[in-house]
Amino acid sequence: MNIFSIESSCDETAVAVVRDGRVMLSDCISSQVDIHKIYGGVVPEIASRKHIEAIYPLADQALATAGVTRADIDAVAVTYAPGLIGAVLVGVNFAKAAAFALGKPLIPVHHIRGHIAANYLSHPELEPPFLCLVVSGGHTMLVDVADYTKMTILGGTRDDAAGECFDKIARVLGMPYPGGAALDRMSQGGDPTKYPLPRAKVDGNPLDLSFSGLKTAAINLIHNANQKDEPVDIPSLCAAVSEAVSSALVSRTELALRQTGRKTLAVAGGVAANSRIRAQVTELAQRMGVRLCLPELRYCGDNAAMIGAQGYYEFLAGNVADMTLNAYATKSLVGESL
Numbered sequence: 001m002n003i004f005s006i007e008s009s010c011d012e013t014a015v016a017v018v019r020d021g022r023v024m025l026s027d028c029i030s031s032q033v034d035i036h037k038i039y040g041g042v043v044p045e046i047a048s049r050k051h052i053e054a055i056y057p058l059a060d061q062a063l064a065t066a067g068v069t070r071a072d073i074d075a076v077a078v079t080y081a082p083g084l085i086g087a088v089l090v091g092v093n094f095a096k097a098a099a100f101a102l103g104k105p106l107i108p109v110h111h112i113r114g115h116i117a118a119n120y121l122s123h124p125e126l127e128p129p130f131l132c133l134v135v136s137g138g139h140t141m142l143v144d145v146a147d148y149t150k151m152t153i154l155g156g157t158r159d160d161a162a163g164e165c166f167d168k169i170a171r172v173l174g175m176p177y178p179g180g181a182a183l184d185r186m187s188q189g190g191d192p193t194k195y196p197l198p199r200a201k202v203d204g205n206p207l208d209l210s211f212s213g214l215k216t217a218a219i220n221l222i223h224n225a226n227q228k229d230e231p232v233d234i235p236s237l238c239a240a241v242s243e244a245v246s247s248a249l250v251s252r253t254e255l256a257l258r259q260t261g262r263k264t265l266a267v268a269g270g271v272a273a274n275s276r277i278r279a280q281v282t283e284l285a286q287r288m289g290v291r292l293c294l295p296e297l298r299y300c301g302d303n304a305a306m307i308g309a310q311g312y313y314e315f316l317a318g319n320v321a322d323m324t325l326n327a328y329a330t331k332s333l334v335g336e337s338l
């Protein structure tokens with residue numbers, strides 16, 4: 001089954017063709033990062049306009065790269081939530097028009113479910129159940145993936161996502177948006193113990209996290225040093241931030257593995273590209289004797305292939321929308337939890 005899939009929830013316009021949820025035939029991305037860089041973050045109105053400009057030629061490119069024609073498409077999948085509303089609506093309306101014109105089913109996909117499904121592309125043998133650590137620019141959560149479309153959020157951040165924490169600290173250090181990857185590169189060779197940074201503990205659910213205190217502490221440290229004209233050892237500060245984020249994620253992941261008894265751990269989302277997090281979850285998986293699935297770097301950040309992968313399983317579960325599908329308007333399709 002060939003699924004034509006669309007992702008436009010933030011600042012990447014993406015169109016892909018995916019076969020049977022596992023084989024990427026094409027995965028085309030038009031990134032807007034260079035435009036939003038100027039403002040230090042995503043400007044929603046600009047994002048929506050750029051999606052409209054990019055999506056039509058990208059769709060043609062995705063079909064051509066896959067070596068298929070419109071007649072070979074069996075269904076259309078699209079990210080319907082969450083995201084910037086104007087941005088999501090561009091993809092949803094394009095997908096609706098495409099599905100209607102082709103006379104094929106329209107499949108709504110939750111963006112986070114898509115990130116999780118990126119692992120099906122990188123690990124063709126991976127099947128639920130498994131535990132997934134989801135770490136992106138907007139979300140940080142531990143998800144129990146009982147089945148392809150049955151997922152429970154076990155815990156998550158109470159405030160900032162891990163990616164938000166990396167990006168805002170990177171911005172104060174003068175790194176261009178989105179600074180997570182630059183901060184990761186800068187941290188290589190730094191001393192993670194040089195700057196003591198807080199590890200937040202939250203009341204209630206032991207699997208919950210908080211990153212806003214870490215973000216504020218790191219930013220205050222930089223501002224205080226600047227005011228006193230003192231130098232900051234930037235590699236060491238970046239290493240300390242990465243270590244604080246990673247250790248918080250790894251300790252919750254270890255607890256969730258013990259609680260659920262799952263024998264497979266997957267990681268998903270843009271922050272899954274982080275070198276320290278990858279190294280530390282690898283060490284955790286070895287220590288606990290669980291199998292680890294990390295997406296290839298190309299499938300960590302936003303892409304449409306992951307939407308096509310999850311779309312296949314949503315289709316098999318009967319989660320097909322009618323042409324009244326609107327962004328955010330189909331919560332019942334994804335169940336209570338995710």
Ligand code: KG4
Nearest residue numbers: 136137138163180181184270271274301302
């Ligand atoms: O999943 P994603 O592409 O978008 C959302 O759904 O939010 O994640 C983007 C996030 C950004 O915050 C970006 O800085 C971060 O992923 N990121 C990284 C790295 N590469 C991307 N954060 C830390 N280390 C990296 N190597």
Ligand code: ZN
Nearest residue numbers: 115136301302
């Ligand atoms: Zn994402």
